[in-house]
Amino acid sequence: MNLxxxxxxxxxGEKKVLDDVSIEFSAGVYGILGANGSGKTTLMRILASVLKPSGGQVYFNNQDIVGMDEAYRDVIGYLPxxxxxxxxxxxxxxxLYIAALKGLPKEQAKGKVDEVLELVGLSSERKGKVGRFSGGMKQRVGIAQALLNDPKVLIVDEPTAGLDPKERIRFRNLLAKIAINRIVLLSTHIVSDIEFIAREVVILKDGRLLRKDSPQDLLDGIADKVWSVKVAESEIPSFQAKFKVGNIGRVGDGVFDLRILSDSKPHPAAVNEAPNLEDLYLYYFDEEVAS
Structure with a gap:
């Protein structure tokens, strides 16, 4: 199976949102990582057959999805x-309403709704009104509707934005659980969403593909670019002006530990540190890391 x-x-119009992007996916979870405006949602909408590209093609099992038409929609699940x-x-x-829209026979739909409610942990809330659900519960209903047709490709766009940490962890665990024998594409700007579940990470910036690799190989690529250095409080603005500072932690009276992204040693006393995905995000995107 491949996409x-x-x-x-x-x-x-004149704005190019995606620019000559080529990627191949097989079964597993893929994190589509990028800052807001990087083209993630546009890519997901094209893959979900909601939006048509200006150029290029998408193939599922070597068939153009445009030619597949409804046959392609039958194998995808989409959580916008x-x-x-x-x-x-x-x-x-x-x-049940969504199942009817997807063309599931009534008797089959009832059993499938029972199955997906159990899968997302909402069996006991099946009679609860969705309007009264928490944000995390609504997202679980969203993933349930995406799974009704037992999709081979599951596309989820920024699914944990606005969720509290507990619900975010629950949602990540759910995606990992359902990824067996599926292609799961998870777009996000929250690095913790993909840290432990992504087979590979796709990095988009300004509509272009920068990297596609395993999390560990991506981290190995910046292994010599993460530093820590202890400085006085008065020195912090100078370091922030010259370098990407990922974290500032107080270690003593007037002394702070700075975590810095830099291609070269930023200070004679700086010590090389093992990188994490937050460092990776900061390295590629010059903005504050979402967590």
């Missing part, structure tokens, strides 16, 4: 960044 992207591009729920529907009624 192949070849020379994909997308423009809105913002799901439109009917607030007065119960979780069960909402899922």
């Amino acid at each position: 192949t992207i070849k020379n994909l591009s997308k423009s809105f 960044q913002h799901v439109g729920f009917y607030k007065n529907f119960t979780a069960e009624k909402f899922l």
